[in-house]
Amino acid sequence: MSASGKTRVPGRDALRDSVLGDDLVFLLARANALTLAAANAALAEHGLKARSYSVLALAADGARPTQRELAEFLHLDPSQVVALVDGLEQRQLVERRTDPADRRANVLVATDAGRDLFARAQQAARAVELGLLATVTPEEHERLAGLLRLLAFPD
Template identity: 80%
Template sequence: MAPAERTRSTGRDRLRDSVLAGDLSFLLARANARALAAANTALAPHGLKARSYSVLALAADEVRPTQRELAEFLHLDPSQVVALIDGLEQRHLVERHADPADRRANVLVATEAGRALFARAQDAVRAVGLDSLASMTPRDHERLAHLLRLLAFPD
């Protein structure tokens, strides 16, 4: 688009046509920010945010992650994970159990109340996800998920 044409369009459209809007890192960051905002809005009635939901989801999945595994997988500082677990534990949604393979470590397990809350919260997050991806086909969803997994888990 020629510079003169850019000044005539609205601010949002003008910026959408900028060089930055073609930068993959920017696009990923913007998509992430929009997805987090939508997820946090959907999770608010459940007393959760995206990070606490992520911890609860992994605890409810019966994979029994250690706190260290949670920190590495969620790409968070261990102190952030401890704070998230503490908050969920205070609400009786998760419990720390000694890891039978390493008594120095704790594994995280969802309580019955935690699994029930996760199921309700998951429905809310899925609904928001479907709304935000409404302009895409199911095939596009699959391709996007595949590409994001390649980026998120390069090894």
């Protein structure tokens, strides 16, 4: 062989060096897909997916979000939140409490069991995240999170 010590499959990495290799939207989509798959796999043993994990997380740390707020924050349709909360409530991980300040709204609160499960699931989630970024310094890890926050919450 000629040039360098690269271990690249011919067809595959010609694509990686193509126009899309610099396309942020594409990189984001692909990174998200892989990352999501890893997270779902890790959360499966707790009976959760990334979605239900997120809802449980927000219920578990006492923010007392309404379903509307959940929908906005998770970028979901309110009807999807209904289904998600239904699932968690049936498993007694979470309770709907009508907001005393606005009786149309339901506020989400985690049960003890919910907090327990979340604590365990969170460990798994953190392990995945560290595994994904194992090759990167903690500073870069945090920098990535910061830049993603900019994209995720454009004020």
